[in-house]
Amino acid sequence: MESIGSTRWVVAEGYIPSPGIKEDRALESHETFCILNTGPDDAQISITLFFADRAPVGPCGVVVPAERTMHLRAYDLDDPEPVPRDTDYATVIEPNVPVVVQHSPLDSRPEAFALLSTVAFPAL
Amino acid sequence: MESIGSTRWVVAEGYIPSPGIKEDRALESHETFCILNTGPDDAQISITLFFADRAPVGPCGVVVPAERTMHLRAYDLDDPEPVPRDTDYATVIEPNVPVVVQHSPLDSRPEAFALLSTVAFPAL
Amino acid sequence: MESIGSTRWVVAEGYIPSPGIKEDRALESHETFCILNTGPDDAQISITLFFADRAPVGPCGVVVPAERTMHLRAYDLDDPEPVPRDTDYATVIEPNVPVVVQHSPLDSRPEAFALLSTVAFPAL
Amino acid sequence: MESIGSTRWVVAEGYIPSPGIKEDRALESHETFCILNTGPDDAQISITLFFADRAPVGPCGVVVPAERTMHLRAYDLDDPEPVPRDTDYATVIEPNVPVVVQHSPLDSRPEAFALLSTVAFPAL
Numbered sequence: 001m002e003s004i005g006s007t008r009w010v011v012a013e014g015y016i017p018s019p020g021i022k023e024d025r026a027l028e029s030h031e032t033f034c035i036l037n038t039g040p041d042d043a044q045i046s047i048t049l050f051f052a053d054r055a056p057v058g059p060c061g062v063v064v065p066a067e068r069t070m071h072l073r074a075y076d077l078d079d080p081e082p083v084p085r086d087t088d089y090a091t092v093i094e095p096n097v098p099v100v101v102q103h104s105p106l107d108s109r110p111e112a113f114a115l116l117s118t119v120a121f122p123a124l
Numbered sequence: 125m126e127s128i129g130s131t132r133w134v135v136a137e138g139y140i141p142s143p144g145i146k147e148d149r150a151l152e153s154h155e156t157f158c159i160l161n162t163g164p165d166d167a168q169i170s171i172t173l174f175f176a177d178r179a180p181v182g183p184c185g186v187v188v189p190a191e192r193t194m195h196l197r198a199y200d201l202d203d204p205e206p207v208p209r210d211t212d213y214a215t216v217i218e219p220n221v222p223v224v225v226q227h228s229p230l231d232s233r234p235e236a237f238a239l240l241s242t243v244a245f246p247a248l
Numbered sequence: 249m250e251s252i253g254s255t256r257w258v259v260a261e262g263y264i265p266s267p268g269i270k271e272d273r274a275l276e277s278h279e280t281f282c283i284l285n286t287g288p289d290d291a292q293i294s295i296t297l298f299f300a301d302r303a304p305v306g307p308c309g310v311v312v313p314a315e316r317t318m319h320l321r322a323y324d325l326d327d328p329e330p331v332p333r334d335t336d337y338a339t340v341i342e343p344n345v346p347v348v349v350q351h352s353p354l355d356s357r358p359e360a361f362a363l364l365s366t367v368a369f370p371a372l
Numbered sequence: 373m374e375s376i377g378s379t380r381w382v383v384a385e386g387y388i389p390s391p392g393i394k395e396d397r398a399l400e401s402h403e404t405f406c407i408l409n410t411g412p413d414d415a416q417i418s419i420t421l422f423f424a425d426r427a428p429v430g431p432c433g434v435v436v437p438a439e440r441t442m443h444l445r446a447y448d449l450d451d452p453e454p455v456p457r458d459t460d461y462a463t464v465i466e467p468n469v470p471v472v473v474q475h476s477p478l479d480s481r482p483e484a485f486a487l488l489s490t491v492a493f494p495a496l
Contacts, residue, residue: 050410052440067179068176071176101136128258160340162340249420282385282460283384317384319387
């Protein structure tokens with residue numbers, strides 16, 4: 001299949017809450033960037049994080065292989081530094097080939113369980 | 125009414141959790157693709173699934189009649205093979221006439237009840 | 249302010265569940281179409297409903313005054329007939345001047361509490 | 373990084389419920405506008421509120437510094453007047469340089485806990 005999507009995506013909402021349910025990776029609080037690369041070439045992706053009160057961090061690089069999807073958890077990003085918990089942030093995702101990005105946080109603090117999802121904003 | 129929408133839609137987020145509430149189809153964990161065909165012709169729709177670690181599967185074919193909506197559950201897709209549970213995936217939906225697609229998962233695992241919805245990404 | 253938005257919006261996902269919490273209008277199960285008319289003229293709006301297994305119903309007409317928002321509950325639509333509960337449907341909203349539409353269902357069945365929201369698909 | 377986004381965003385859905393959980397700012401009922409300014413210049417932002425039954429209010433001004441994100445709570449807007457609770461409203465956000473806006477309400481009334489998020493509608 002040909003490449004589908006955009007080469008720049010923005011997620012203005014970002015917040016990794018405290019872990020909540022800790023024994024089960026599927027139910028632990030997390031933020032997932034669901035990335036789909038439908039095309040014939042691997043996607044080299046640069047991720048930049050923005051904060052409220054300090055300079056942007058990044059870019060961090062990840063690769064989504066050709067014809068594959070990656071459900072990337074924000075707390076697995078640790079280069080050049082981990083994404084802090086309990087901190088407002090925003091994300092710009094820039095692949096070298098078109099991909100589609102959806103953002104799906106899960107909050108499993110006992111008093112606040114929620115699962116949500118939204119297509120990121122395609123800027124290019 | 126004339127045809128409305130796009131002939132290619134992408135849902136990068138996909139994950140069918142364990143069944144959760146099992147006695148009631150309305151409350152069982154599921155992922156629904158809500159498809160609306162406003163036009164005068166039946167829509168022949170090809171659905172392709174992408175995974176993290178293996179080749180894409182499909183296309184699977186469904187028909188949404190003229191001037192009708194179909195709320196298609198992912199776990200009802202079983203040609204050429206069922207959508208696996210507890211597995212990350214992504215979906216490309218390609219009708220031969222314009223339709224509109226919205227994606228609405230419901231997670232009814234007792235510790236994780238959630239209902240969400242997002243318009244799919246229109247790529248054409 | 250000038251008119252903002254589109255003159256055709258589509259919501260492919262529609263489902264009014266059983267009432268759930270019944271004593272409080274704010275918490276009763278409902279589907280809301282949030283419509284904003286920023287412009288200087290009243291918006292005459294035609295709403296058409298589509299179903300899985302019968303012909304479309306409508307149009308039903310509503311008016312959103314100039315420079316006002318209306319949070320319209322689907323179950324308040326009763327011309328030419330009420331929106332049925334526990335039934336899949338989809339909606340096309342066509343104003344005569346540009347407006348913005350967001351769709352916000354609330355499900356207050358005790359075993360399924362959920363509140364969600366998505367911008368409708370702007371088709372024109 | 374260059375400026376990304378739009379200079380006019382619309383959120384048709386707005387409703388600040390009663391406070392719910394009151395002891396913890398992270399869990400108190402609120403509506404957040406997540407604004408990202410990726411560009412080299414501070415963003416001067418005008419916010420106008422629309423209601424069901426009275427004239428629009430505003431504009432209220434906020435500044436999002438260059439290369440920063442602001443997660444702005446609606447109830448912190450108090451110029452020229454606070455956003456009322458338990459009232460339907462809608463919002464138009466107009467920066468002087470492109471930004472990206474996402475809308476994330478949290479409802480922590482005990483009978484109605486919900487967390488949701490959607491990208492605002494980019495009108496320009």
